[in-house]
Amino acid sequence: MAGIYVHVPFCMDKCTYCDFASYPKEIGKAEVYFGCLYREIKERAAMLSGKSFDTVYIGGGTPSCVDAKYISGTMKRIRECFPLPNGAEITVEINPGTLDERKLDVYRAAGINRFSLGLQSADDGMLRRLNRIHTLDDYLRCARLLEGENFNADALIGLFGQTAADLERTLSVIIGSGASHISMYALRPEEGTPIYSDYLNGDLPDEDTVADLYDFGVDFMRNRGFLRYEVSNFARDGKRSRHNMNYWKRGEYIGFGAAAASHIDNRRFINTDVIDEYVSCILNGYFAEASSELVEGDEIRSEYIMLTLRTEDGIDAEDYKKTFGTPFEVQFRRELKNNADYLDLSGGRIRIKPQYMFVQNSIICDFLS
Numbered sequence: 001m002a003g004i005y006v007h008v009p010f011c012m013d014k015c016t017y018c019d020f021a022s023y024p025k026e027i028g029k030a031e032v033y034f035g036c037l038y039r040e041i042k043e044r045a046a047m048l049s050g051k052s053f054d055t056v057y058i059g060g061g062t063p064s065c066v067d068a069k070y071i072s073g074t075m076k077r078i079r080e081c082f083p084l085p086n087g088a089e090i091t092v093e094i095n096p097g098t099l100d101e102r103k104l105d106v107y108r109a110a111g112i113n114r115f116s117l118g119l120q121s122a123d124d125g126m127l128r129r130l131n132r133i134h135t136l137d138d139y140l141r142c143a144r145l146l147e148g149e150n151f152n153a154d155a156l157i158g159l160f161g162q163t164a165a166d167l168e169r170t171l172s173v174i175i176g177s178g179a180s181h182i183s184m185y186a187l188r189p190e191e192g193t194p195i196y197s198d199y200l201n202g203d204l205p206d207e208d209t210v211a212d213l214y215d216f217g218v219d220f221m222r223n224r225g226f227l228r229y230e231v232s233n234f235a236r237d238g239k240r241s242r243h244n245m246n247y248w249k250r251g252e253y254i255g256f257g258a259a260a261a262s263h264i265d266n267r268r269f270i271n272t273d274v275i276d277e278y279v280s281c282i283l284n285g286y287f288a289e290a291s292s293e294l295v296e297g298d299e300i301r302s303e304y305i306m307l308t309l310r311t312e313d314g315i316d317a318e319d320y321k322k323t324f325g326t327p328f329e330v331q332f333r334r335e336l337k338n339n340a341d342y343l344d345l346s347g348g349r350i351r352i353k354p355q356y357m358f359v360q361n362s363i364i365c366d367f368l369s
């Protein structure tokens with residue numbers, strides 16, 4: 001089964017660390033944007049009739065900052081064009097400063113059954129410093145509205161002066177609020193974002209401190225029933241994100257909207273991240289692809305290894321052999337020997353040992369062509 005991603009490129013304001021395709025000043029274009037999005041969904045569907053989809057993820061940006069009618073309109077159009085099965089996982093991202101009861105009712109009526117809240121930190125001073133628009137109280141109010149629902153909350157590590165006690169507070173708030181899933185991401189200061197100069201100034205924690213925070217967070221969550229299933233993702237039993245698991249299994253997905261990425265029939269393509277360009281393409285009868293690449297041969301193998309080794313399940317040796325024709329241990333005899341200390345080869349799987357998950361990139365690199 002494949003996934004559907006929808007990108008909403010609007011936010012109320014720009015966070016200091018954000019380099020995503022989100023444009024607070026362009027929120028006035030929501031009407032024309034969603035009109036084009038509905039059209040793109042319909043036109044793509046005609047080319048995807050042989051595929052089945054069972055997850056939808058509406059992300060951004062901040063989907064909850066636009067009128068809820070656009071989210072329900074998007075779901076209506078998706079259902080008209082793609083027959084989603086009963087039990088499809090349908091997620092919407094929410095900024096805690098932008099949800100109210102009415103909006104939530106519209107989301108529920110549209111069949112949304114999973115929510116993802118961007119808390120990031122339980123410290124209001126830190127939230128202000130990151131230029132987040134919400135407060136801890138906003139988050140707690142949102143979580144109360146979502147009582148009994150299946151929801152994720154995001155936590156950032158690597159923040160200014162962040163200590164294990166700070167992280168413990170954030171994770172305790174999330175767990176106490178009823179979340180079933182936690183995404184704990186390390187802040188990556190990207191060039192061109194305001195926080196990059198703080199990074200250059202040495203105002204952010206160094207790599208070792210971030211790695212210690214990560215290890216602390218992993219232990220803290222595990223002891224409270226949140227098990228890691230991917231390097232940054234932790235869930236209670238049965239609450240893994242099916243949509244994201246599909247990405248890490250190198251599954252297929254179609255992306256709609258500006259900056260949305262797709263992977264269909266071994267072709268990876270991505271829409272322009274410029275809203276006006278996206279709108280203009282769709283209104284003129286074109287898809288808004290800015291780049292497209294056919295993934296072939298060894299690249300497929302590299303992607304498969306890179307994505308599956310990020311997960312706690314790792315590589316299924318049988319599946320690898322079936323997919324690529326050669327046993328993994330034969331293909332990578334030398335690399336397996338070089339990385340023996342970091343890998344667990346038990347149970348017919350190739351996994352990165354838990355204590356090395358945070359530095360998995362340097363291990364995975366050895367196995368890429």
Ligand code: SF4
Pocket residue numbers: 010011012013014015017018019020022060061062095118
């Ligand atoms: S809410 Fe998310 S997408 Fe919007 S500016 Fe902040 S980090 Fe970026």
